[in-house]
Amino acid sequence: MNVVVDTDIYINREKERMTEDKFQHIRDCIGDDVFEKVQKAKVLVVGAGGIGCELLKNLVLSGFKDIHIIDLDTIDLSNLNRQFLFRKHHIGMSKAKIAREAVLKYNPDVNIEAHEGDIKNQQYGHQYFQRFDLVMNALDNLSARKHVNRMCLSVGVPLVESGTAGYLGQATVILKEKTECFECLPKEAPKEFAVCTIRSNPSSPIHCIVWAKMLYGRLFDVADENNAVTDMDDNIVEGDPEKGTEVRDTKLEQAKAKGYDHWVFHKVFHTDIDRLARMKDLWTGKTPPTPLLLDDLLNNYQKNNGNNNNNNNGTITTKSIALNSQIVNSFEDNTRAFVEVIKKLKERLEKDGAKSWDKDDDLALDFVVAASNIRSHIFGIPLKSKFDIKQMAGNIVPAIATTNAIISGFIVLEAFKILSSRDQIQEKCKTTFLFKQPSNKRVIYPVSIDQPNKSCYVCSQTVVTLKIDTNTTTIGKLVNEVLKKGLAFHEPMIMKGQSMIYEGGDDLDKEELDARKMVEQKPMITFGLSDNAIIEVHDYLQDIKVSILISHCDKFEDQNKFFEVSGKPPQVQSDTTTAATTTTTDGTVQQEDIDEVEIIEYPPPSDGKLKRKEREQDDITVEEEQMQEEQDPHKRTKK
Numbered sequence: 001m002n003v004v005v006d007t008d009i010y011i012n013r014e015k016e017r018m019t020e021d022k023f024q025h026i027r028d029c030i031g032d033d034v035f036e037k038v039q040k041a042k043v044l045v046v047g048a049g050g051i052g053c054e055l056l057k058n059l060v061l062s063g064f065k066d067i068h069i070i071d072l073d074t075i076d077l078s079n080l081n082r083q084f085l086f087r088k089h090h091i092g093m094s095k096a097k098i099a100r101e102a103v104l105k106y107n108p109d110v111n112i113e114a115h116e117g118d119i120k121n122q123q124y125g126h127q128y129f130q131r132f133d134l135v136m137n138a139l140d141n142l143s144a145r146k147h148v149n150r151m152c153l154s155v156g157v158p159l160v161e162s163g164t165a166g167y168l169g170q171a172t173v174i175l176k177e178k179t180e181c182f183e184c185l186p187k188e189a190p191k192e193f194a195v196c197t198i199r200s201n202p203s204s205p206i207h208c209i210v211w212a213k214m215l216y217g218r219l220f221d222v223a224d225e226n227n228a229v230t231d232m233d234d235n236i237v238e239g240d241p242e243k244g245t246e247v248r249d250t251k252l253e254q255a256k257a258k259g260y261d262h263w264v265f266h267k268v269f270h271t272d273i274d275r276l277a278r279m280k281d282l283w284t285g286k287t288p289p290t291p292l293l294l295d296d297l298l299n300n301y302q303k304n305n306g307n308n309n310n311n312n313n314g315t316i317t318t319k320s321i322a323l324n325s326q327i328v329n330s331f332e333d334n335t336r337a338f339v340e341v342i343k344k345l346k347e348r349l350e351k352d353g354a355k356s357w358d359k360d361d362d363l364a365l366d367f368v369v370a371a372s373n374i375r376s377h378i379f380g381i382p383l384k385s386k387f388d389i390k391q392m393a394g395n396i397v398p399a400i401a402t403t404n405a406i407i408s409g410f411i412v413l414e415a416f417k418i419l420s421s422r423d424q425i426q427e428k429c430k431t432t433f434l435f436k437q438p439s440n441k442r443v444i445y446p447v448s449i450d451q452p453n454k455s456c457y458v459c460s461q462t463v464v465t466l467k468i469d470t471n472t473t474t475i476g477k478l479v480n481e482v483l484k485k486g487l488a489f490h491e492p493m494i495m496k497g498q499s500m501i502y503e504g505g506d507d508l509d510k511e512e513l514d515a516r517k518m519v520e521q522k523p524m525i526t527f528g529l530s531d532n533a534i535i536e537v538h539d540y541l542q543d544i545k546v547s548i549l550i551s552h553c554d555k556f557e558d559q560n561k562f563f564e565v566s567g568k569p570p571q572v573q574s575d576t577t578t579a580a581t582t583t584t585t586d587g588t589v590q591q592e593d594i595d596e597v598e599i600i601e602y603p604p605p606s607d608g609k610l611k612r613k614e615r616e617q618d619d620i621t622v623e624e625e626q627m628q629e630e631q632d633p634h635k636r637t638k639k
């Protein structure tokens, strides 16, 4: 349930307080000099969501007078419990624009420019970023964070970066050549599942939920060739048709004749399960799954409840069912709900066309609830309530308003420090962590900011080594999976020596586009991108140029990987002792394999990062240092 608190009463109270010296309290805190800089500063806030709303309110109440705000999103019902600048009647409207209107009520004497748009769009290029004294990120995804990081590095504008996840949060400052950048340390990889676990061998509810979402996509969303969750007409359960050894599920045709609900149910809960059950190797030491027959289940239900009827074509209809959100519905109820909801979805598909899965689309959610629970039942996995499944399927880490409020406060404090002495950012600014449990008796934990990581391919000139199979990897896969997904380039251009191999962007004419498509289909080796070749990748928008040393590799220890990137210069890597101590902490970029399913977009700040800082930083304040030694006298070895 969303609770919306009407904050107009607070706004009015705030207005009353805003007399002549409405900023006296800020002046007292930061001094007249800094306050003057605050009043003159031109700042950009990227994102008007959970953190963005709090941050904008803080900015106008602390004397900032020239603010740009950008967000591409529109307001959704589910935002209202924490994005307090928005009201129910704003649903569907631009976040940036409504946020502007709302904070102008707090302080009308501010110039706010609101943009409804994507910060990665070309119109927000260097010239746009250059005009700001300070950029503040209030984003919820890694790809936009990386992009803004690179834009700020490229024009030398200080960036306050922030993030929250549940009770955890952090805020930090990034400045070219002075501090580490957002990409100096690898980010924790999103939780991913191998496709074979999802398709063949699920062992927990989330595996079945991911599968059910894929099935929804296969049946009711636009066709996606990567979605191989099932092939609706394939009735082979064992053997090879080319050798004439195949065994077929002949009942699939009969089920198809009974209607769409029977067809889908039989295909995914009988034919596909039968095929898996026959793969003996999968089930050593485990019970193989049992295929289900819909008519048997419905007949049983009829026998036990006696309130059904057989209609003309011999199919059984049951009493209408609504899944209860809070309790775990029985397997029988999930089965009945599946039959009911799939008919409605089929009708909707025929009437309105394909629709992507959305946790707030009740029909689509019911489908995933019922389908995942039936699959869980088949594999002996505990069933889940609709409420739980919505959280899990929507990748929801509960957003907590208090966390956003605290972190937004720290963003403004760092902004004051940046404006007061830009040349001492590394000394004065801090990375602040917010924890759920106290660490050394505190939940708010400031640490010094590291210097740039010399092996970071984004903010330091360094050669990146890319291990990849150059014989089989196409240029298209190199561009989309490695350069864009793995290394966060926006529109990469690949050069080898003086010749251009690939040009990104969409401002090409038809002939150039056709030529590019041809190039995309060919393996890297065709263009001389083989072992020991060096390529340069440029991205003009991000103003970044990276040299990449290619190292051919056709076997990876982790079978889910098809490439590996490390940011150490090659001569350092060849030194085995150095490499052994650095490869795991620095420079290794997590790959995002196309065959894996992404579950969580933005992980909470990793403890690993803090530990590294504790180890390497001597200038944590004396008080903190003593406290640490009291707690664990053996922990710190460096003096």
Ligand SMILES: [Zn+2]
Residues within 6 Å of the ligand: 180, 181, 182, 183, 184, 185, 452, 453, 456, 457, 458, 459, 460
């Ligand atoms: Zn960096």
